[in-house]
Amino acid sequence: MMLPALLVLVLITVLPFIMLIAMSFAKVRLLGGVSLSMNGFGNWSDVLTDPATWHSWGVTLLFFVLAVGMEMIVGTVLALILNSMRRGQSLAFSLVLLPMFLAPITVGLLGNFLLDPTIGLYSWVMESLHLVGAHQSVFGSQTTAMLAVTTLDMWEWAPLVALIVLAGLTSVSPSVLEAASVDGAGYLRTLFSIVIPSILPVLLVALLVRSMDAVRYYDIVHITTGGGPANTTWVISLQLNEKVQATAVDGITTLIGQSAVIGITMLVFTIIIANVFVRVLDRRGLMK
Amino acid sequence: MSNTIMTSPRTRRVASGLAIVAVLWSVIPLIWMLITAFKPQNAIRTSTPEFLFAPTLVNFQNLFSGGNSVGPFIVNSVIVSVVSTIIAVGLGVVAGYGLCHWKSRGKKDLAFWIISTRMAPIAAVIVPLFVMFRQVGLIDNLLGLIVAYLTFNLPFAIWLMSAFFAEVPPSLQEAAQIDGCNKWQAFRLVVVPTTIPGIIATAVLCLVFAWNDYAFASSFAGPSSQTLPMTAGSLITQTGVDWGQLCALGLITVLPMIVVGLAVRKHLATGLSMGAVTGE
Numbered sequence: 001m002m003l004p005a006l007l008v009l010v011l012i013t014v015l016p017f018i019m020l021i022a023m024s025f026a027k028v029r030l031l032g033g034v035s036l037s038m039n040g041f042g043n044w045s046d047v048l049t050d051p052a053t054w055h056s057w058g059v060t061l062l063f064f065v066l067a068v069g070m071e072m073i074v075g076t077v078l079a080l081i082l083n084s085m086r087r088g089q090s091l092a093f094s095l096v097l098l099p100m101f102l103a104p105i106t107v108g109l110l111g112n113f114l115l116d117p118t119i120g121l122y123s124w125v126m127e128s129l130h131l132v133g134a135h136q137s138v139f140g141s142q143t144t145a146m147l148a149v150t151t152l153d154m155w156e157w158a159p160l161v162a163l164i165v166l167a168g169l170t171s172v173s174p175s176v177l178e179a180a181s182v183d184g185a186g187y188l189r190t191l192f193s194i195v196i197p198s199i200l201p202v203l204l205v206a207l208l209v210r211s212m213d214a215v216r217y218y219d220i221v222h223i224t225t226g227g228g229p230a231n232t233t234w235v236i237s238l239q240l241n242e243k244v245q246a247t248a249v250d251g252i253t254t255l256i257g258q259s260a261v262i263g264i265t266m267l268v269f270t271i272i273i274a275n276v277f278v279r280v281l282d283r284r285g286l287m288k
Numbered sequence: 289m290s291n292t293i294m295t296s297p298r299t300r301r302v303a304s305g306l307a308i309v310a311v312l313w314s315v316i317p318l319i320w321m322l323i324t325a326f327k328p329q330n331a332i333r334t335s336t337p338e339f340l341f342a343p344t345l346v347n348f349q350n351l352f353s354g355g356n357s358v359g360p361f362i363v364n365s366v367i368v369s370v371v372s373t374i375i376a377v378g379l380g381v382v383a384g385y386g387l388c389h390w391k392s393r394g395k396k397d398l399a400f401w402i403i404s405t406r407m408a409p410i411a412a413v414i415v416p417l418f419v420m421f422r423q424v425g426l427i428d429n430l431l432g433l434i435v436a437y438l439t440f441n442l443p444f445a446i447w448l449m450s451a452f453f454a455e456v457p458p459s460l461q462e463a464a465q466i467d468g469c470n471k472w473q474a475f476r477l478v479v480v481p482t483t484i485p486g487i488i489a490t491a492v493l494c495l496v497f498a499w500n501d502y503a504f505a506s507s508f509a510g511p512s513s514q515t516l517p518m519t520a521g522s523l524i525t526q527t528g529v530d531w532g533q534l535c536a537l538g539l540i541t542v543l544p545m546i547v548v549g550l551a552v553r554k555h556l557a558t559g560l561s562m563g564a565v566t567g568e
Contacts, residue, residue: 005383005446012439013405019416034423078310084303092307094550096314101545103500103517106538110317113531121320121337160560167557167565205564216409219502237411263412274404281564
Protein backbone atom coordinates (compact mmCIF):
# COMPACT_ATOMS: atom_id res chain seq x y z
CA MET A 1 0.00 0.00 0.00
CA MET A 2 2.80 2.39 0.77
CA LEU A 3 4.65 1.66 -2.44
CA PRO A 4 3.42 4.50 -4.69
CA ALA A 5 4.02 7.18 -2.08
CA LEU A 6 7.38 5.78 -1.07
CA LEU A 7 8.51 5.61 -4.71
CA VAL A 8 7.63 9.26 -5.20
CA LEU A 9 9.29 10.15 -1.91
CA VAL A 10 12.48 8.32 -2.92
CA LEU A 11 12.47 10.12 -6.25
CA ILE A 12 12.04 13.59 -4.77
CA THR A 13 14.08 13.20 -1.59
CA VAL A 14 16.61 10.37 -1.78
CA LEU A 15 17.75 11.28 -5.28
CA PRO A 16 18.39 14.95 -4.35
CA PHE A 17 20.10 13.77 -1.17
CA ILE A 18 22.53 11.58 -3.12
CA MET A 19 23.01 14.48 -5.54
CA LEU A 20 23.74 16.79 -2.60
CA ILE A 21 26.42 14.44 -1.27
CA ALA A 22 27.95 14.00 -4.72
CA MET A 23 28.02 17.74 -5.37
CA SER A 24 29.72 18.41 -2.06
CA PHE A 25 32.75 16.49 -3.40
CA ALA A 26 32.64 17.94 -6.90
CA LYS A 27 33.08 20.89 -9.17
CA VAL A 28 29.69 21.40 -10.77
CA ARG A 29 29.36 22.76 -14.27
CA LEU A 30 25.89 24.00 -15.17
CA LEU A 31 26.37 25.39 -18.67
CA GLY A 32 25.78 22.98 -21.54
CA GLY A 33 24.20 20.31 -19.38
CA VAL A 34 25.03 19.53 -15.79
CA SER A 35 28.32 17.79 -15.22
CA LEU A 36 30.24 16.94 -12.09
CA SER A 37 33.98 16.52 -11.83
CA MET A 38 35.18 15.19 -8.53
CA ASN A 39 37.56 17.31 -6.50
CA GLY A 40 37.75 15.34 -3.28
CA PHE A 41 37.47 17.30 -0.08
CA GLY A 42 38.17 20.64 -1.79
CA ASN A 43 34.71 22.10 -1.14
CA TRP A 44 34.69 20.80 2.41
CA SER A 45 38.02 22.36 3.30
CA ASP A 46 37.06 25.60 1.54
CA VAL A 47 33.84 25.87 3.52
CA LEU A 48 35.21 24.71 6.85
CA THR A 49 38.21 27.07 6.70
CA ASP A 50 36.11 30.04 5.58
CA PRO A 51 35.57 32.42 8.53
CA ALA A 52 32.28 33.52 6.90
CA THR A 53 30.87 30.01 7.43
CA TRP A 54 31.60 30.08 11.13
CA HIS A 55 30.36 33.64 11.44
CA SER A 56 27.00 32.73 9.88
CA TRP A 57 26.69 29.60 12.03
CA GLY A 58 27.34 31.82 15.03
CA VAL A 59 24.63 34.23 13.90
CA THR A 60 22.26 31.30 13.31
CA LEU A 61 22.95 29.99 16.80
CA LEU A 62 22.28 33.41 18.33
CA PHE A 63 19.09 33.75 16.31
CA PHE A 64 18.11 30.22 17.32
CA VAL A 65 18.52 30.85 21.04
CA LEU A 66 16.83 34.26 20.97
CA ALA A 67 13.92 33.38 18.69
CA VAL A 68 13.11 29.92 20.03
CA GLY A 69 13.63 31.13 23.60
CA MET A 70 11.28 34.09 23.18
CA GLU A 71 8.73 31.97 21.33
CA MET A 72 8.68 29.37 24.10
CA ILE A 73 8.29 31.96 26.87
CA VAL A 74 5.78 34.20 25.10
CA GLY A 75 3.88 31.23 23.68
CA THR A 76 3.56 29.60 27.10
CA VAL A 77 2.41 32.88 28.68
CA LEU A 78 -0.14 33.31 25.86
CA ALA A 79 -1.44 29.82 26.51
CA LEU A 80 -1.72 30.44 30.27
CA ILE A 81 -3.60 33.70 29.65
CA LEU A 82 -6.00 32.08 27.19
CA ASN A 83 -6.47 29.07 29.43
CA SER A 84 -7.54 31.25 32.35
CA MET A 85 -10.21 33.04 30.35
CA ARG A 86 -13.79 32.13 31.05
CA ARG A 87 -15.58 34.05 28.37
CA GLY A 88 -14.47 34.86 24.85
CA GLN A 89 -11.65 32.33 24.93
CA SER A 90 -12.50 30.95 21.53
CA LEU A 91 -12.59 34.36 19.83
CA ALA A 92 -9.44 35.61 21.55
CA PHE A 93 -7.66 32.40 20.62
CA SER A 94 -8.60 32.68 16.95
CA LEU A 95 -7.36 36.27 16.86
CA VAL A 96 -4.07 35.37 18.56
CA LEU A 97 -3.49 32.60 16.00
CA LEU A 98 -3.88 34.88 12.96
CA PRO A 99 -0.19 35.80 12.43
CA MET A 100 0.58 32.11 11.79
CA PHE A 101 -1.32 32.16 8.53
CA LEU A 102 0.75 34.93 6.97
CA ALA A 103 3.44 34.06 4.48
CA PRO A 104 6.73 34.70 6.30
CA ILE A 105 7.71 37.00 3.46
CA THR A 106 4.61 39.11 4.22
CA VAL A 107 5.64 39.20 7.89
CA GLY A 108 9.01 40.57 6.82
CA LEU A 109 7.40 43.18 4.57
CA LEU A 110 4.96 44.21 7.31
CA GLY A 111 7.95 44.53 9.63
CA ASN A 112 9.64 46.82 7.11
CA PHE A 113 6.48 48.89 6.89
CA LEU A 114 5.67 49.13 10.62
CA LEU A 115 9.28 49.82 11.53
CA ASP A 116 10.03 52.21 8.68
CA PRO A 117 11.89 55.11 10.34
CA THR A 118 9.86 57.82 8.58
CA ILE A 119 6.35 56.41 8.07
CA GLY A 120 6.19 53.31 10.28
CA LEU A 121 3.42 52.99 12.85
CA TYR A 122 5.58 51.20 15.40
CA SER A 123 8.52 53.52 14.76
CA TRP A 124 6.22 56.43 15.53
CA VAL A 125 5.08 54.77 18.77
CA MET A 126 8.65 53.99 19.82
CA GLU A 127 9.82 57.51 18.95
CA SER A 128 6.98 58.98 20.98
CA LEU A 129 8.08 56.83 23.91
CA HIS A 130 11.71 57.86 23.26
CA LEU A 131 12.70 54.22 22.80
CA VAL A 132 14.46 55.02 19.53
CA GLY A 133 15.89 58.26 18.16
CA ALA A 134 14.08 60.19 15.43
CA HIS A 135 14.28 58.57 11.98
CA GLN A 136 16.50 55.78 13.23
CA SER A 137 15.94 52.40 11.60
CA VAL A 138 15.92 49.42 13.95
CA PHE A 139 17.07 47.22 11.05
CA GLY A 140 20.00 49.55 10.39
CA SER A 141 21.57 49.43 13.83
CA GLN A 142 23.89 46.61 14.82
CA THR A 143 22.45 46.47 18.31
CA THR A 144 18.76 46.25 17.35
CA ALA A 145 18.71 44.48 13.95
CA MET A 146 18.92 40.97 15.42
CA LEU A 147 16.34 41.80 18.05
CA ALA A 148 13.99 43.12 15.35
CA VAL A 149 14.21 40.06 13.09
CA THR A 150 13.81 37.65 16.01
CA THR A 151 10.80 39.62 17.28
CA LEU A 152 9.17 39.35 13.85
CA ASP A 153 9.67 35.59 13.86
CA MET A 154 8.36 35.45 17.41
CA TRP A 155 5.29 37.49 16.46
CA GLU A 156 4.41 34.93 13.82
CA TRP A 157 5.25 31.73 15.69
CA ALA A 158 4.70 32.26 19.44
CA PRO A 159 1.00 31.54 18.69
CA LEU A 160 2.03 28.09 17.44
CA VAL A 161 3.75 27.39 20.76
CA ALA A 162 0.62 28.69 22.52
CA LEU A 163 -1.52 26.34 20.44
CA ILE A 164 0.54 23.30 21.40
CA VAL A 165 0.90 24.29 25.07
CA LEU A 166 -2.82 25.00 25.37
CA ALA A 167 -3.53 21.47 24.15
CA GLY A 168 -1.31 20.25 26.99
CA LEU A 169 -2.89 22.55 29.58
CA THR A 170 -6.37 21.18 28.96
CA SER A 171 -5.10 17.80 30.11
CA VAL A 172 -3.79 19.03 33.48
CA SER A 173 -5.94 17.29 36.06
CA PRO A 174 -8.51 19.70 37.56
CA SER A 175 -8.66 17.75 40.82
CA VAL A 176 -4.93 18.19 41.40
CA LEU A 177 -5.29 21.94 40.80
CA GLU A 178 -8.21 22.06 43.18
CA ALA A 179 -6.23 20.23 45.84
CA ALA A 180 -3.37 22.70 45.41
CA SER A 181 -5.78 25.59 45.74
CA VAL A 182 -7.35 24.08 48.86
CA ASP A 183 -3.89 23.66 50.33
CA GLY A 184 -3.35 27.37 49.80
CA ALA A 185 -0.76 27.23 47.03
CA GLY A 186 -0.41 30.55 45.24
CA TYR A 187 -0.49 31.09 41.49
CA LEU A 188 3.25 30.93 40.86
CA ARG A 189 3.71 28.01 43.24
CA THR A 190 0.99 26.04 41.45
CA LEU A 191 2.38 27.04 38.09
CA PHE A 192 5.92 25.91 38.75
CA SER A 193 5.29 22.84 40.89
CA ILE A 194 2.21 21.40 39.17
CA VAL A 195 1.39 22.92 35.81
CA ILE A 196 4.82 23.25 34.20
CA PRO A 197 6.00 19.74 35.25
CA SER A 198 2.86 18.14 33.89
CA ILE A 199 3.11 19.89 30.51
CA LEU A 200 6.86 19.26 30.10
CA PRO A 201 6.41 16.69 27.29
CA VAL A 202 4.21 19.12 25.38
CA LEU A 203 6.72 21.93 25.90
CA LEU A 204 9.41 19.65 24.51
CA VAL A 205 7.32 18.99 21.39
CA ALA A 206 6.81 22.73 20.87
CA LEU A 207 10.53 23.32 21.35
CA LEU A 208 11.44 20.68 18.76
CA VAL A 209 8.90 21.91 16.21
CA ARG A 210 10.16 25.48 16.50
CA SER A 211 13.81 24.37 16.47
CA MET A 212 13.44 22.72 13.09
CA ASP A 213 12.03 25.88 11.59
CA ALA A 214 14.57 28.16 13.24
CA VAL A 215 17.47 26.45 11.44
CA ARG A 216 15.94 27.14 8.06
CA TYR A 217 14.92 30.70 8.86
CA TYR A 218 15.31 32.72 5.67
CA ASP A 219 12.36 34.74 4.31
CA ILE A 220 12.04 37.38 7.03
CA VAL A 221 15.73 38.15 7.40
CA HIS A 222 16.19 38.12 3.61
CA ILE A 223 13.57 40.81 3.05
CA THR A 224 14.24 42.99 6.12
CA THR A 225 17.96 43.28 6.83
CA GLY A 226 19.30 41.10 4.01
CA GLY A 227 21.89 39.90 6.54
CA GLY A 228 23.10 43.34 7.58
CA PRO A 229 24.09 45.66 9.08
CA ALA A 230 27.73 44.57 8.93
CA ASN A 231 26.58 40.92 8.59
CA THR A 232 25.15 40.87 12.13
CA THR A 233 22.05 38.99 10.89
CA TRP A 234 23.81 36.94 8.22
CA VAL A 235 22.29 33.53 9.04
CA ILE A 236 23.52 30.28 7.49
CA SER A 237 20.74 30.04 4.90
CA LEU A 238 21.76 33.45 3.52
CA GLN A 239 25.35 32.24 3.29
CA LEU A 240 24.16 29.18 1.34
CA ASN A 241 21.84 31.19 -0.87
CA GLU A 242 24.55 33.66 -1.80
CA LYS A 243 26.67 30.85 -3.21
CA VAL A 244 23.73 29.44 -5.20
CA GLN A 245 22.90 32.87 -6.64
CA ALA A 246 26.52 33.46 -7.65
CA THR A 247 26.51 30.09 -9.42
CA ALA A 248 23.33 30.93 -11.28
CA VAL A 249 25.11 33.92 -12.75
CA ASP A 250 28.38 32.48 -14.02
CA GLY A 251 27.30 28.85 -14.43
CA ILE A 252 30.60 27.18 -13.63
CA THR A 253 32.16 27.49 -10.22
CA THR A 254 32.93 25.45 -7.18
CA LEU A 255 30.47 27.60 -5.25
CA ILE A 256 27.56 25.24 -5.79
CA GLY A 257 29.65 22.42 -4.32
CA GLN A 258 30.34 24.65 -1.35
CA SER A 259 26.64 25.41 -0.96
CA ALA A 260 26.05 21.64 -0.94
CA VAL A 261 28.51 21.33 1.95
CA ILE A 262 26.64 24.01 3.89
CA GLY A 263 23.37 22.25 3.07
CA ILE A 264 24.71 19.00 4.51
CA THR A 265 25.82 20.68 7.73
CA MET A 266 22.32 22.15 8.10
CA LEU A 267 20.82 18.76 7.40
CA VAL A 268 22.89 17.13 10.15
CA PHE A 269 21.43 19.63 12.58
CA THR A 270 17.83 18.76 11.66
CA ILE A 271 18.49 15.03 11.66
CA ILE A 272 19.60 15.30 15.27
CA ILE A 273 16.38 17.14 16.14
CA ALA A 274 14.27 14.63 14.19
CA ASN A 275 15.96 11.84 16.10
CA VAL A 276 15.04 13.40 19.45
CA PHE A 277 11.49 13.97 18.18
CA VAL A 278 11.00 10.31 17.24
CA ARG A 279 12.39 9.25 20.62
CA VAL A 280 9.96 11.55 22.43
CA LEU A 281 7.04 10.15 20.47
CA ASP A 282 8.26 6.64 21.07
CA ARG A 283 8.48 7.19 24.81
CA ARG A 284 4.97 8.60 24.86
CA GLY A 285 3.74 5.48 23.10
CA LEU A 286 2.59 7.39 20.04
CA MET A 287 4.63 5.18 17.79
CA LYS A 288 3.33 1.70 18.40
CA MET B 289 -15.67 24.12 35.73
CA SER B 290 -12.43 23.98 33.88
CA ASN B 291 -8.87 23.41 34.94
CA THR B 292 -7.93 27.05 35.24
CA ILE B 293 -5.27 27.46 37.86
CA MET B 294 -6.77 30.15 40.09
CA THR B 295 -10.17 31.65 39.93
CA SER B 296 -10.22 34.57 42.32
CA PRO B 297 -11.90 37.64 40.77
CA ARG B 298 -8.66 39.60 40.91
CA THR B 299 -6.70 36.96 38.98
CA ARG B 300 -9.47 36.83 36.42
CA ARG B 301 -9.39 40.60 35.93
CA VAL B 302 -5.65 40.49 35.43
CA ALA B 303 -6.08 37.63 32.96
CA SER B 304 -8.67 39.54 30.94
CA GLY B 305 -6.41 42.57 30.80
CA LEU B 306 -3.50 40.44 29.63
CA ALA B 307 -5.72 38.72 27.09
CA ILE B 308 -6.58 42.08 25.55
CA VAL B 309 -2.88 42.95 25.33
CA ALA B 310 -2.15 39.56 23.72
CA VAL B 311 -4.90 39.99 21.15
CA LEU B 312 -3.78 43.55 20.31
CA TRP B 313 -0.16 42.43 19.94
CA SER B 314 -1.26 39.83 17.40
CA VAL B 315 -3.80 41.82 15.41
CA ILE B 316 -2.53 45.43 15.27
CA PRO B 317 -0.07 44.74 12.42
CA LEU B 318 -2.84 42.92 10.53
CA ILE B 319 -5.36 45.69 11.10
CA TRP B 320 -2.77 48.22 9.99
CA MET B 321 -2.20 46.20 6.81
CA LEU B 322 -5.95 46.08 6.23
CA ILE B 323 -6.36 49.84 6.73
CA THR B 324 -3.35 50.71 4.57
CA ALA B 325 -4.65 48.58 1.72
CA PHE B 326 -7.62 50.97 1.46
CA LYS B 327 -5.64 54.17 1.97
CA PRO B 328 -4.79 56.70 -0.72
CA GLN B 329 -1.05 57.18 -1.23
CA ASN B 330 -0.92 60.59 0.47
CA ALA B 331 -2.42 59.13 3.67
CA ILE B 332 0.23 56.40 3.84
CA ARG B 333 3.39 58.45 3.51
CA THR B 334 2.85 60.57 6.61
CA SER B 335 5.22 60.95 9.53
CA THR B 336 2.37 60.68 12.04
CA PRO B 337 -0.10 57.85 11.42
CA GLU B 338 -3.25 58.91 9.57
CA PHE B 339 -6.46 57.39 10.92
CA LEU B 340 -9.01 59.48 9.04
CA PHE B 341 -9.06 59.18 5.27
CA ALA B 342 -11.39 58.51 2.38
CA PRO B 343 -11.19 54.75 1.66
CA THR B 344 -10.16 53.90 -1.87
CA LEU B 345 -9.73 50.82 -4.03
CA VAL B 346 -6.90 52.39 -5.98
CA ASN B 347 -4.27 50.06 -4.48
CA PHE B 348 -6.19 47.00 -5.64
CA GLN B 349 -6.76 48.56 -9.07
CA ASN B 350 -3.02 49.18 -9.37
CA LEU B 351 -2.34 45.57 -8.45
CA PHE B 352 -4.57 44.22 -11.18
CA SER B 353 -3.72 46.63 -13.96
CA GLY B 354 -0.61 47.83 -15.68
CA GLY B 355 2.66 46.07 -16.33
CA ASN B 356 2.82 43.96 -13.19
CA SER B 357 -0.74 42.72 -12.95
CA VAL B 358 -1.00 40.02 -10.28
CA GLY B 359 -3.96 38.21 -11.87
CA PRO B 360 -1.85 35.48 -13.51
CA PHE B 361 0.26 35.15 -10.34
CA ILE B 362 -2.85 34.37 -8.30
CA VAL B 363 -3.68 31.65 -10.84
CA ASN B 364 -0.11 30.28 -10.56
CA SER B 365 -0.31 30.25 -6.76
CA VAL B 366 -3.63 28.44 -6.82
CA ILE B 367 -2.44 25.84 -9.34
CA VAL B 368 0.83 24.94 -7.61
CA SER B 369 -0.57 24.84 -4.08
CA VAL B 370 -3.78 22.99 -4.93
CA VAL B 371 -2.17 20.41 -7.21
CA SER B 372 0.70 19.68 -4.82
CA THR B 373 -1.82 19.38 -1.98
CA ILE B 374 -4.02 16.93 -3.90
CA ILE B 375 -1.07 14.72 -4.82
CA ALA B 376 0.42 14.88 -1.31
CA VAL B 377 -2.85 14.07 0.44
CA GLY B 378 -3.88 11.42 -2.10
CA LEU B 379 -0.64 9.51 -1.70
CA GLY B 380 -0.31 10.44 1.97
CA VAL B 381 -3.64 8.96 3.03
CA VAL B 382 -2.79 5.54 1.62
CA ALA B 383 0.82 5.57 2.79
CA GLY B 384 -0.11 7.00 6.19
CA TYR B 385 -2.43 4.08 6.73
CA GLY B 386 0.36 1.75 5.70
CA LEU B 387 2.80 3.40 8.10
CA CYS B 388 0.28 3.29 10.94
CA HIS B 389 -0.24 -0.46 10.54
CA TRP B 390 3.34 -1.31 9.65
CA LYS B 391 4.27 -4.24 11.85
CA SER B 392 7.85 -5.08 11.00
CA ARG B 393 10.91 -3.83 12.83
CA GLY B 394 11.83 -1.29 10.17
CA LYS B 395 8.96 0.92 11.22
CA LYS B 396 11.00 3.25 13.37
CA ASP B 397 13.62 3.73 10.66
CA LEU B 398 10.95 4.39 8.07
CA ALA B 399 9.21 6.88 10.34
CA PHE B 400 12.52 8.55 11.07
CA TRP B 401 13.31 8.88 7.35
CA ILE B 402 9.91 10.39 6.64
CA ILE B 403 10.09 12.94 9.43
CA SER B 404 13.69 13.90 8.63
CA THR B 405 12.57 14.53 5.07
CA ARG B 406 9.83 16.82 6.27
CA MET B 407 12.16 18.75 8.54
CA ALA B 408 15.03 19.05 6.06
CA PRO B 409 16.04 22.69 5.66
CA ILE B 410 14.62 24.05 2.42
CA ALA B 411 18.03 25.57 1.69
CA ALA B 412 19.61 22.11 1.66
CA VAL B 413 16.96 20.78 -0.72
CA ILE B 414 17.13 23.78 -3.04
CA VAL B 415 20.74 23.13 -4.08
CA PRO B 416 20.31 19.64 -5.62
CA LEU B 417 16.83 20.37 -6.94
CA PHE B 418 18.13 23.49 -8.64
CA VAL B 419 20.75 21.46 -10.49
CA MET B 420 18.32 18.63 -11.31
CA PHE B 421 15.59 21.01 -12.46
CA ARG B 422 18.04 22.81 -14.74
CA GLN B 423 18.92 19.52 -16.32
CA VAL B 424 15.33 18.50 -17.03
CA GLY B 425 13.92 21.94 -17.80
CA LEU B 426 11.78 22.42 -14.69
CA ILE B 427 13.10 25.90 -13.91
CA ASP B 428 10.40 28.55 -14.35
CA ASN B 429 7.84 25.81 -14.70
CA LEU B 430 4.75 25.26 -12.55
CA LEU B 431 5.43 21.51 -12.51
CA GLY B 432 8.84 22.20 -10.96
CA LEU B 433 7.23 24.11 -8.10
CA ILE B 434 4.66 21.34 -7.60
CA VAL B 435 7.46 18.78 -7.30
CA ALA B 436 9.40 21.10 -4.97
CA TYR B 437 6.37 21.49 -2.68
CA LEU B 438 5.89 17.72 -2.60
CA THR B 439 9.31 17.42 -0.95
CA PHE B 440 7.81 18.87 2.23
CA ASN B 441 4.10 18.19 1.79
CA LEU B 442 4.25 14.48 0.95
CA PRO B 443 6.22 13.41 4.05
CA PHE B 444 4.03 15.75 6.11
CA ALA B 445 0.82 14.18 4.77
CA ILE B 446 2.08 10.60 5.30
CA TRP B 447 3.22 11.37 8.84
CA LEU B 448 0.13 13.27 9.92
CA MET B 449 -2.36 10.84 8.35
CA SER B 450 -0.56 8.03 10.14
CA ALA B 451 -1.23 9.88 13.42
CA PHE B 452 -4.90 10.33 12.53
CA PHE B 453 -5.30 6.66 11.55
CA ALA B 454 -3.73 5.63 14.86
CA GLU B 455 -6.80 7.07 16.59
CA VAL B 456 -9.22 4.86 14.65
CA PRO B 457 -10.04 1.80 16.78
CA PRO B 458 -8.76 -1.38 15.07
CA SER B 459 -12.04 -3.09 15.94
CA LEU B 460 -13.77 -0.91 13.31
CA GLN B 461 -11.81 -2.42 10.48
CA GLU B 462 -12.07 -5.91 11.94
CA ALA B 463 -15.85 -5.59 12.09
CA ALA B 464 -15.96 -4.50 8.45
CA GLN B 465 -13.82 -7.46 7.45
CA ILE B 466 -16.06 -9.85 9.36
CA ASP B 467 -18.97 -8.31 7.42
CA GLY B 468 -17.30 -9.47 4.22
CA CYS B 469 -15.17 -6.53 3.15
CA ASN B 470 -11.67 -7.25 1.95
CA LYS B 471 -8.83 -5.21 3.44
CA TRP B 472 -8.91 -2.53 0.75
CA GLN B 473 -12.71 -2.17 0.93
CA ALA B 474 -12.58 -1.92 4.71
CA PHE B 475 -9.99 0.84 4.39
CA ARG B 476 -11.87 2.72 1.68
CA LEU B 477 -15.44 2.32 2.94
CA VAL B 478 -14.99 2.26 6.72
CA VAL B 479 -11.65 3.65 7.89
CA VAL B 480 -11.25 6.59 5.48
CA PRO B 481 -14.72 8.07 6.10
CA THR B 482 -14.03 8.20 9.86
CA THR B 483 -10.86 10.21 9.27
CA ILE B 484 -12.35 12.81 6.89
CA PRO B 485 -11.79 15.68 9.39
CA GLY B 486 -8.15 14.60 9.69
CA ILE B 487 -7.79 14.45 5.91
CA ILE B 488 -9.25 17.93 5.53
CA ALA B 489 -6.95 19.31 8.24
CA THR B 490 -3.95 17.70 6.53
CA ALA B 491 -4.97 19.16 3.18
CA VAL B 492 -5.44 22.65 4.64
CA LEU B 493 -1.99 22.62 6.22
CA CYS B 494 -0.35 21.36 3.01
CA LEU B 495 -2.15 24.14 1.16
CA VAL B 496 -0.94 26.81 3.61
CA PHE B 497 2.68 25.57 3.48
CA ALA B 498 2.75 25.59 -0.33
CA TRP B 499 0.84 28.85 -0.70
CA ASN B 500 3.14 30.74 1.68
CA ASP B 501 6.44 29.44 0.30
CA TYR B 502 8.93 32.03 -0.80
CA ALA B 503 12.33 30.27 -0.75
CA PHE B 504 11.52 27.61 -3.37
CA ALA B 505 9.56 30.00 -5.57
CA SER B 506 12.28 32.63 -5.61
CA SER B 507 14.87 29.99 -6.60
CA PHE B 508 12.93 27.97 -9.18
CA ALA B 509 10.15 30.15 -10.53
CA GLY B 510 10.51 32.84 -13.13
CA PRO B 511 8.34 35.31 -15.02
CA SER B 512 5.94 32.64 -16.28
CA SER B 513 5.54 30.78 -12.98
CA GLN B 514 5.64 33.63 -10.47
CA THR B 515 3.60 33.13 -7.28
CA LEU B 516 2.09 35.67 -4.87
CA PRO B 517 4.79 35.60 -2.14
CA MET B 518 7.40 36.00 -4.88
CA THR B 519 5.54 39.02 -6.21
CA ALA B 520 5.52 40.53 -2.74
CA GLY B 521 9.25 39.96 -2.48
CA SER B 522 9.93 41.58 -5.83
CA LEU B 523 7.78 44.66 -5.22
CA ILE B 524 10.09 45.88 -2.50
CA THR B 525 13.28 45.90 -4.53
CA GLN B 526 11.93 48.41 -7.02
CA THR B 527 12.70 52.04 -6.37
CA GLY B 528 10.22 53.61 -3.98
CA VAL B 529 8.13 50.97 -2.24
CA ASP B 530 4.38 51.26 -2.83
CA TRP B 531 3.14 50.24 0.62
CA GLY B 532 -0.51 50.56 -0.38
CA GLN B 533 -0.06 47.96 -3.11
CA LEU B 534 2.03 45.74 -0.85
CA CYS B 535 -0.62 45.78 1.87
CA ALA B 536 -3.33 45.02 -0.67
CA LEU B 537 -1.25 42.11 -1.95
CA GLY B 538 -0.56 40.91 1.61
CA LEU B 539 -4.27 40.99 2.30
CA ILE B 540 -5.12 39.01 -0.84
CA THR B 541 -2.42 36.48 0.06
CA VAL B 542 -3.42 35.93 3.69
CA LEU B 543 -7.22 36.06 3.58
CA PRO B 544 -7.84 32.65 1.97
CA MET B 545 -5.34 31.06 4.37
CA ILE B 546 -7.06 32.58 7.41
CA VAL B 547 -10.42 31.29 6.20
CA VAL B 548 -9.30 27.71 5.58
CA GLY B 549 -6.94 27.71 8.56
CA LEU B 550 -9.52 28.75 11.12
CA ALA B 551 -12.00 26.30 9.60
CA VAL B 552 -9.79 23.45 10.85
CA ARG B 553 -8.75 25.13 14.11
CA LYS B 554 -9.71 22.08 16.15
CA HIS B 555 -7.03 20.05 14.40
CA LEU B 556 -4.32 22.71 14.16
CA ALA B 557 -2.53 21.60 17.33
CA THR B 558 -2.37 18.01 16.09
CA GLY B 559 -1.32 19.06 12.61
CA LEU B 560 1.32 21.62 13.50
CA SER B 561 2.89 19.40 16.17
CA MET B 562 3.20 16.64 13.56
CA GLY B 563 0.66 14.55 15.42
CA ALA B 564 2.56 14.65 18.71
CA VAL B 565 -0.16 16.57 20.56
CA THR B 566 -3.88 16.05 20.33
CA GLY B 567 -5.99 19.18 20.33
CA GLU B 568 -9.25 20.07 22.02
